[in-house]
Amino acid sequence: MKMILRWFPYGDDSVTLKQIRQIPGVSGVAAMLPKIPVGEIWSVEQITEVRDEVNAAGLEMEVIESVNIHEDIKKGLPTRDKYIANYQRTIKNLGESGVRCLCYNFMPVLDWARSDLEHSQPDGSTVLSYRHKEVLALNPADLAGSIIDNAHGYSMPGWEPERMPVMAADIEFYQSMTTEQYWYNMRYFLDAVIPYAEKYDVKLAIHPDDPPWPIFGLPKVITNAENIRTFLALNNSPYNGLTLCTGSLGSDLNNDIPSIMREFSGEKRIHFAHIRNIKHSAPKDFDESAHLSKCGDLDMFAIVKALFDTGFEGYIRPDHGRMIWDEKARPGYGLYDRALGSQYLLGIWEALEKGR
Ligand code: DNO
Numbered sequence: 001m002k003m004i005l006r007w008f009p010y011g012d013d014s015v016t017l018k019q020i021r022q023i024p025g026v027s028g029v030a031a032m033l034p035k036i037p038v039g040e041i042w043s044v045e046q047i048t049e050v051r052d053e054v055n056a057a058g059l060e061m062e063v064i065e066s067v068n069i070h071e072d073i074k075k076g077l078p079t080r081d082k083y084i085a086n087y088q089r090t091i092k093n094l095g096e097s098g099v100r101c102l103c104y105n106f107m108p109v110l111d112w113a114r115s116d117l118e119h120s121q122p123d124g125s126t127v128l129s130y131r132h133k134e135v136l137a138l139n140p141a142d143l144a145g146s147i148i149d150n151a152h153g154y155s156m157p158g159w160e161p162e163r164m165p166v167m168a169a170d171i172e173f174y175q176s177m178t179t180e181q182y183w184y185n186m187r188y189f190l191d192a193v194i195p196y197a198e199k200y201d202v203k204l205a206i207h208p209d210d211p212p213w214p215i216f217g218l219p220k221v222i223t224n225a226e227n228i229r230t231f232l233a234l235n236n237s238p239y240n241g242l243t244l245c246t247g248s249l250g251s252d253l254n255n256d257i258p259s260i261m262r263e264f265s266g267e268k269r270i271h272f273a274h275i276r277n278i279k280h281s282a283p284k285d286f287d288e289s290a291h292l293s294k295c296g297d298l299d300m301f302a303i304v305k306a307l308f309d310t311g312f313e314g315y316i317r318p319d320h321g322r323m324i325w326d327e328k329a330r331p332g333y334g335l336y337d338r339a340l341g342s343q344y345l346l347g348i349w350e351a352l353e354k355g356r
Pocket of ligand 1: 158
């Protein structure tokens with residue numbers, strides 16, 4: 001298991017590599033190259049420039065989060081083949097640059113959604129929160145606007161401004177697409193890219209839909225154990241795997257996260273784990289919480305134990321943190337609470353190792 005932190009290059013992060021290097025037990029970062037438009041090839045030069053900066057700070061860059069999928073692939077348009085060829089080339093370039101795990105998502109139009117990026121907590125911290133009725137009351141453009149406007153000037157992954165002008169038309173497009181068609185488009189993509197992932201030794205790791213229920217009439221597929229089984233069976237290669245995000249799947253109270261972890265880690269299909277906790281106030285309303293089990297609804301010990309017991313050898317990152325100690329940072333991605341989370345998770349891991 002390797003503990004890493006998400007980090008954004010080109011000065012688009014309040015957290016420095018030096019700070020990350022000083023967190024005990026954190027060996028690397030999950031990076032992205034936000035300047036490259038979705039659908040374009042990531043060149044070896046662009047990848048190695050960032051990798052060299054990360055390596056020079058004493059950290060590894062074995063994980064990329066994310067190379068986003070062009071909407072034409074998800075829509076199944078004839079132009080998808082061009083974008084799939086670019087994705088294949090990007091996988092090759094990543095593999096040749098030492099990247100071993102590629103996190104991506106296959107959510108239509110939107111990435112994750114929250115109704116508030118600075119929701120106050122009794123202890124004076126702020127967190128990302130989701131209130132279903134508030135999200136439904138917004139039109140998608142307003143939701144996007146509120147996320148971009150509240151990001152303190154940092155880019156918000158999944159909410160890139162260039163996506164916004166076509167968002168309404170894209171949402172409209174999906175209203176007439178069946179979920180079966182969407183699965184088919186996913187399989188078409190996987191069958192084309194997995195051979196490249198195998199050849200260049202880059203494990204593909206799909207992120208669950210967040211939240212794991214439909215909003216704005218968009219299909220959602222990576223939402224529960226049954227659908228994950230369907231997804232993994234689309235292509236049985238071990239390179240067709242998961243980013244198991246406890247907070248995304250855990251938003252649905254019907255999902256038993258330790259059991260999901262145990263099943264898919266046991267099958268060696270989890271390559272990356274995003275571990276965070278959430279606290280519900282209603283079935284579709286939740287606040288992101290501190291990582292500690294008693295701060296949220298998820299049993300972190302049971303989750304980490306499921307990974308440990310199944311011999312997990314992938315990457316873990318403490319997912320979103322609260323904003324504490326007056327830190328000013330990209331919402332969810334401050335230094336302090338994620339550092340605390342990493343130490344807690346590493347502590348559980350050490351206790352499990354020594355308790356054998
Ligand atoms: C949210 C992140 C997601 C994730 C993508 C992967 O903070 O976990 O944006 O990176 O869904 O493509």
